[in-house]
Structures are given as structure tokens and as C-alpha cells.
Amino acid sequence: MLSRTAENLYWMARYMERAESTARLLTMGQRMAILPGAHHRDEWRSVVRATGCEENFPPDAHVRETDVVAYLMLDPENPSSIRSCLARARANGKSARTMLTQDMWEALNEGWRKLDSYDVAEARQQLPGLIDWVKTRAMTFRGAADSGQLRNEGHDFLRVGAALERAQMTLRLLDVKYYVLLPETEVIGGNRDHYQWTSVLHALSGSRAYHHVYGGAYTPWQITDFIMLNRLFPRSVAYCYDQLAYRLNRLAGWHDNRGQSQDSIKAMVEGLESVDSGEIFRRGLHETVQNGIAHTDRLANEIAQDYHFG
Template sequence: MLSRTAENIFWMARYIERAESTARLIQMGQRMTILPGPIHREEWRSVLRVTGCDALIEGGRSVSEADIVRLLLLDDTNPSSIRSCMMRARGNGRAVRTALTQDMWEALNDDWRRLESYDTARARRDLPELLDWVKTRASTFRGAAETGQLRNEGHDFLRIGGALERAEMTLRLLDVKYYVLLPETSVVGGGRDHYQWTSVLHALSAARAYLHVYGGGSYTPWRIADLLILNRQFPRSVAFCFGQIGWHLERLADAHGGNKPPHDTVAMVRSELRDRENGEIFEEGLHEFVQTALSVTNRLSREIAQAYHFN
């Protein structure tokens, strides 16, 4: 496969996953803002912060839902916004149109201009519907790939890109909790803390998985962190995503004559996650773990680009 084709497929998958994850992040922010608490709260700024967009709003004023809708949903100049991600995913897909099935292309192309007709006020009124639409478009694309795409190198790069972005956004969603509770350490373990942690589960469609793994007991922060990081069966966990990345990199290694630096990075991460005890990450410091893991995902993305000659 041409390196340019591989790059387009890899980033197409990342942008689709990023659009969906940003929609989930906004939904999580909404859940947290409706909880009772202090007048001056930072839930929306924490959402901006974990997407790397904190600098777009001056630090002296609070961040509103309108700001989030404008910057993370509609702004096509912000590479982290949903509209920008969907435009870029379609552009990548158009560049490799012959590598996609008809259903995959239709999932990318259908109604892709929908957000262009919205201003901030209207988007806020229709926000739940718009966020669900984004999630549905991403699910439709993945379903089309699952049922129709050849299991060739294109599929490997598609799955690697999607899994890498998903792992990164799971980590970022976990970090929202750190930024929200940091100024209010007195509420850790309280009722609002409990509902914020369950908001993380709902944002990742993990509430039912949590009940299956841990039974009908109470929700505890360390169990939630373990589920979303260490559980190798939950498809949005970091461990599961790196397992998928490793599997598809092995297929590429068979086709291209041996392991490359990204194979070693993935093996290192998987080994570290297997060695972790229950509750250990939370006890040692979730924020510190997340920041280290995010630096590894960034490095892995660069290593994949270098190993398979992107750009």
C-alpha cells in the first residue's frame, strides 16, 4: 500500500473517532454542570483544557456552554472541533475513495454539511440531537467497515488510527475529573464526586460494563479508573485499545518484514498495564498516569508515521 494512502486512512479513522469522542466529552460536561455545587465552577473550562483548546478562551473569564458549542462543535478553524474533524475525515476519505466500500463512503459523505447551517444559538437548542447524530455517523462508518472492508493493510491502518484516538480520548475524559475536582478537594468522595464519576462512565457507554464486571455494588473511583484503563474486555479501555493496535501492527510486521519502533512502544505499554494491580493507578496518582500515557500515545503516533513513511 502507498504510504500516502495509509496515512489518509489512518487519519480518517482518527478524525472520525475524535469527532465522536468530542461529542461524548461535551455530553459529559453537560452532565457535570447540572449537578449542584459552587457558583464559580470550571467544568466547561476543564472540557476545553483536556482537548488542548484552553488557550482559545482568556483565562480571566468563565467558560460557558455557548463557548463550548462555538469552539468544539462549529468552529471549522479549530482542528479539535467536531465540524473540523468531520470535514477532515471526509477529505481523507475522498483522497482514498477506491480503498473504501460504498457504504463507508456514504457514511462519510451523507449529510456532512449539516453543521454548516447552524449558528451557536440554534446549535445549543438542538445540542442533544446534534451530539447523538455525530455518534450515529461514527457508528455507521465503523459498522460499514466491519461488515464490508477487506481485511488488508487498509483495514489495519484504519483500526490502528481509530484505536489510538480512542485510547487517547478515554485518557482525556478521565482527566476531566482531575481538573474539575482539583480546586474543590473537600468534595472528593462526596455526592457530587460520585455523580461526576458516573458521568465518566456514561460518556464512554461504560455503565453497563461496570455493573457486569463489579456487580451491583457502589461506584468507586478506583474501580472506574481500572475499568477504563486496565480491563482488556471493555472496547474503550486503554488496555483493549492497545491490544488492538498491537494485533494490527503485528499484521503489518508480517507484511513489511519485522518489527519497528511502534511495535516496541505498544509492547511496553501492554506489559506495564498487565503488571498493574487493582486500584494501583488511582492510588499512585491518576492524573500523573494519564499525562504519562498521553505522552506515549503522541510518541506512538509519530513512530507510526515514521515507520510507514507518512508525509
């Protein structure tokens, strides 16, 4: 496969996953912002901080929902906004059109300019519906790939991009919780803390899965273990790492060559396998999340080098 085609498939999947993950961040921001005292905690700043976009907001200004919707959902100049991600995913798909099924292309193409017609006021008014629309588009695309695409190296590049982006955004969702909790550690275990932690599960569509594993007990360390270490939950970091290892090993077989990315993901998987229950909280959530983000960033660079992305 041409490196250019592989790169288009990889980034198409990343952009679709990023659009959905940003929508999930907005959902969590909304849920946390309705708590008493949210204005003083600047909950929306934690959302833009988790996306890596905080430098675009004045450090001494209160970040409002209006600002976040404008920048993370609608701004065509922000390459990580939902609007930009959908447009870029379609552009990548158009460049790799022969590798897509008709259903995959229709999932990319249908309504891709929907957000062009919204101003900020309309988007805020219809935000829950728009978030659901974005999530549906991403899930339709994934379903189309699962049901019809050949399981060749093109499919593996698609899955590598999706798993890498999902791992990063799951880590960033945990970072939102860290930054919200940081100024008021004395309320750990209180009602507000409980609501914030369950909001993380809700944003990841993991509430019911968590309940199957832990029952009705909601504790910060169990939720952290579930999101980081559970190998059966498809949005956990461990599951994403397992998928990356599987797909990168398949690509090594297709190309009869192992690169640095295969060695790195092997070490990342082994690193999570060695973590005991509750250890992440004891070590420090923020440090663990930041290390995870750094490792996935490094892995992305290694994948680009190994497969000669431009």
C-alpha cells in the same frame, strides 16, 4: 500500499473517532455543569482543557457552554472541532476512495455538511440531538468497515488510527474528572463526586458494562481500573493498546519489517499488565493519565515515521 493511501486511511479513522469523542466530552460537560456550584468550578473549562484547546480561552475568563459549543462543535478554523473532523475525514476518504466500500463512503458523505447550517444558538438548543447524530455517523462508519472492508493492510491502518485516537480521548475524559475534582478533594466519595464519576462512565457508554463487572458498587478506584485496565471493555485504555499491538504486529507482517512503533506498543501493553487493582489511584490519577497521553503522542509520531507519513 502507498504511504499516502495508508496515511489517508489512518487519519480518516482518527478524525471520525475524534468527532465522536468530542461529542462525548460535550455530553459529560453538560452533565457536570448541571450540578450545584458548577459555575464556580468552571466545569466547561475542564472540557476544553482536556481537548488541549485551553490556550484559545483567556485564563481569567469564565468558560461558558456557548463558548465550548462554538469552538468544539462548529468552528471551521479549529482543526479538532466536530465540524472540521467530519470534513477532514471525508477529504481523507475521498483521497482513498478505492479502499472504501460503498457503505463506508456513504457513511462519510451523508450529511457531512450538516453543521455548516447551524449557528451557536441553534446548536445549543439542539445539542443532545446533534451529539447523537455525530455518534450515529461514527458508529455507522465503523459498522460499514466491520461488515464489508477487506481485512488487508488498509483495514489495519484504519484500525490503528481509530484505536490510537480512542485511547487518547479516553485518557482525556479521565483528565476532565481530575480537573473538576482537583479544587475540592474533600468531597471525594460524596454525592457530587459519585455523579461525576458515573458521568465519565456514561460518556464512554460503559455504565452497563461496568455494572456487569462490579455490580452496584461505584467507587473512584474501581471506575478508574475499569476505564484504564479492563481488557474486555472496548473503550478502555488497555483494550485500545491491545488492538494497537495486534494491528501494528499485522502491519509488521505485511511489510516484513518491525519499527519503533511495534516495540513501543509492546512496552505500553506490558506496562498496563503490571498494574494491580487500585494502584492507579494510589500512584496518582493525574500522573498516570498524563503519562498515558505522552506515550500515545510518542507512538503516533513513531507510526508516522515507520510508515513514512507526510
